[in-house]
Amino acid sequence: MTRSSHMKKLQRNSLIHAVSLAAAIGCGGTAAAQPAAAPATANAPAPARDLVLAVKGQQTLLLDGAAPARIAIGDPEVADVKILRASGKRAGSLLIYGKKPGTTQLQIWSGTGSAPQIWNLRVGGSVQGALASRGIAGGANIDIAGDRAVVSGHAETPMGQVASVAMAASAVGGEKNVVDVSSAGTSGVVQVEVKVVEVSRSVMKEAGISWTAGGSGPWSAANSMIPANLSAAASGFSLFYDTNNFSANLRLLQTNGMARVLAEPTLVALTGQSASFLAGGELPIPESGGLGTVSVTFKPFGIGLTVTPTVLSRDRISLKVAPEASELDYSNGIAISNGPDSASIIPALRTRRADTTVELGDGESFVISGLVSRQTKAMVSKVPLLGDLPIIGSFFRSLDYKQEDTELVIVVTPRLVRPIARGVTLPLPGEKQERADNGFNAWGYYLTGPLGGQQMPGFSR
Numbered sequence: 061m062t063r064s065s066h067m068k069k070l071q072r073n074s075l076i077h078a079v080s081l082a083a084a085i086g087c088g089g090t091a092a093a094q095p096a097a098a099p100a101t102a103n104a105p106a107p108a109r110d111l112v113l114a115v116k117g118q119q120t121l122l123l124d125g126a127a128p129a130r131i132a133i134g135d136p137e138v139a140d141v142k143i144l145r146a147s148g149k150r151a152g153s154l155l156i157y158g159k160k161p162g163t164t165q166l167q168i169w170s171g172t173g174s175a176p177q178i179w180n181l182r183v184g185g186s187v188q189g190a191l192a193s194r195g196i197a198g199g200a201n202i203d204i205a206g207d208r209a210v211v212s213g214h215a216e217t218p219m220g221q222v223a224s225v226a227m228a229a230s231a232v233g234g235e236k237n238v239v240d241v242s243s244a245g246t247s248g249v250v251q252v253e254v255k256v257v258e259v260s261r262s263v264m265k266e267a268g269i270s271w272t273a274g275g276s277g278p279w280s281a282a283n284s285m286i287p288a289n290l291s292a293a294a295s296g297f298s299l300f301y302d303t304n305n306f307s308a309n310l311r312l313l314q315t316n317g318m319a320r321v322l323a324e325p326t327l328v329a330l331t332g333q334s335a336s337f338l339a340g341g342e343l344p345i346p347e348s349g350g351l352g353t354v355s356v357t358f359k360p361f362g363i364g365l366t367v368t369p370t371v372l373s374r375d376r377i378s379l380k381v382a383p384e385a386s387e388l389d390y391s392n393g394i395a396i397s398n399g400p401d402s403a404s405i406i407p408a409l410r411t412r413r414a415d416t417t418v419e420l421g422d423g424e425s426f427v428i429s430g431l432v433s434r435q436t437k438a439m440v441s442k443v444p445l446l447g448d449l450p451i452i453g454s455f456f457r458s459l460d461y462k463q464e465d466t467e468l469v470i471v472v473t474p475r476l477v478r479p480i481a482r483g484v485t486l487p488l489p490g491e492k493q494e495r496a497d498n499g500f501n502a503w504g505y506y507l508t509g510p511l512g513g514q515q516m517p518g519f520s521r
Contacts (some may be wrong), residue, residue: 094244108165108178113139113158116191120144121179123156128154130169138162139181158183161204161231185231187294191223200224200242204231211240217373218244218331247480248331250369250377256339258321258363258385264314266296268458271308285441285458286311321363328477329369336366343388345406346396361386361409369474375422375472383428387469404489412468422476431468437461 083273113119131141131154139158146152156166158181166179184192184202199215202224209228229235266287268369274280286309296313329335340362347355368380392408412431420426442448442457449456480486 063382072305073339077353082245083396084417089171091123106175106177108180110180110182111156111166112182112184112192113156114184114192115158115161115186117183117189119156122151123158128152128168132167133164134166135162135164138164138183139166141166156181161209163203163205181392185227187230188227191227200274202228202231204228207237209238211238211242213242215242215244219372219376220244225508230352236448248371249476250329250331250371250379251477252327252335252367252369252379252476253473253475254323254325254327254365254367255339256321256323257469258364258466258472259469260319260321260466262315262465263422263461263463265300265461266313266459267311269308269310269455271306273306283443283456285443287441287458287460289460314377323363327365327367329367331371332367334366334368336364338362339435340364340386343407343409361388361407365470367472367474371476372419374476377422377476378417378419379472379474380415381428381470381472382413382415382469383431383468384411384413385431420474423473425471425473428470428472429467431470433466434460435464437463440504 111119111121113192128143133139133141133145137409138160139156142155142157144155154168160496161183163183164181166181167176169181170178182203184204199213199217200211201213203210203212204315206424211221211224211228212450215224217280221240221242224242225235226239227338228240229239232238234388268286270282270284270286272280272282272443274282292495296311298312301308306406323339325339327335327337340357341358342360344356344358347357349355362385364384364386366382368379370380372378386409388407389410390405390407393405395403395405397403412433414428414431416428418426437460439460440447440457441460447453447457
C-alpha cells in the first residue's frame, strides 16, 4: 500500500469517528464514549487489619494461603513473630508474642509478586491485659509510642474514660505521660430535687411563788420568787390568797411548741460542676478600714445546700452534698458602741454543716439527717438556807427550765435530664385561665355584669 492510499484510509476512519460522535451528542449522549478503566494492579496491598496484644501475651494468626515467603515487622522490640509450619491436617500459622507496650506494623508476603497482608499490632500494658482477660475494657483506644501514651476515641461512659486513662498511665509510668484526647458519652445534665425540712421543738416550765406578811406593827416580811417571764405572762395557772395580814401568789406555767419549715428547691448542674441555693439572708458586719473608714461585709445565714453531681454511667450518679444550717445567736453577739448612751449588737452565727458523697441510681433518693441542735437551760432561784428545806423550801425557791431541739432533715433525688425538643409548645401556669384584653370584654362586663357571660381581662375568674 502506497503512502497516499494509507493517508486517505486514516482520514476516512477519522471522518467516520467524528460523524458517529456528533450523532451520539445529538441524541442526548446515549452513546458517548467513556474512558477506559485503568487495569487492576495485582500487587495493590490489602486493607490493614488490627491486632491487640498484652505484654507477654501470645496470639496465633492463621495464614490465608500458603506458608509465608517473607515477614517484616516494624519494631522487633515491641513484638516478635515465629512461623509455625503446617504439619498433617494443621495449617500453617504465625505466633505473635508481645514484648513491651507500643505500636508496630507486621507485613506478610505469601509468594513472589503477591500483595502483602498488613497487620497493625498494638501491645498494651500488663494492667490492660489483666483487665481485658476479665472482660473489663475502658472503651477508648490506647496507643503507646515510646514513653508516651495517647488515649483517643469515644468511651460509652465517663467511668470507662477514666479506666482507659488509668490503664494508659500504668503502662507509661503515670498520668503525666498520658495525652487524653478521648470523649465520653452519657448526658451530662443532672437535675437535683432537694427537700429540706427543719423541725423545731421547745419545752418551757416555770414555777414561782410570792408572799407578803405584815400587820399593824412595825414588822413585815415579803418573798418574791416568780420569774420575770412568768410574772408578765397572762397564761398559766395562778393561785391567790389575800387577807389583811397575809397575801400569797402561786404561778405555774408549761409550754410545748413545734415548728416545721419546708423548702423544696430544684437545682440543675452539669456533671462535675456545682450548684447551690440559700434560704435565709445575709448579715451585715462592719469592718474598719484605713484612715478611719468603715466597710460592710455580708455573711450569709439560713439553710444552704451545695451539690456537685458526676455522671458515672447511664444509670449511676455520684453526688457530693454539702448542707449547712445557720441561725443568728444574739446571746454570743458582740456589742459595738455607737455613742455614750447607745450600742449595737452584732449577733453571732450558730452553724451546723455536713459534707458527704454518695452514689445513686437515676431517680433514687437518700436522706441526710442527724443535724440536731439541743439547748437546755435550767435555773433555780432560792432564798439561802430556807430554799433547801425539804417541804417548806418550795415557798422560798422558783424553777425556770427551757429546752429547744432543732433537727434538720434533707432528702436529695438526682435525675438525668435532657433538654426539651425544639419547637415544642410548653404549657405555662395560668395560661388557660388568662383572657387577653380586647375592645369589648371589659366594657361588656361593665354593662351586663357576670350574668352576661363576659369576663374581665386577666385572671378575674
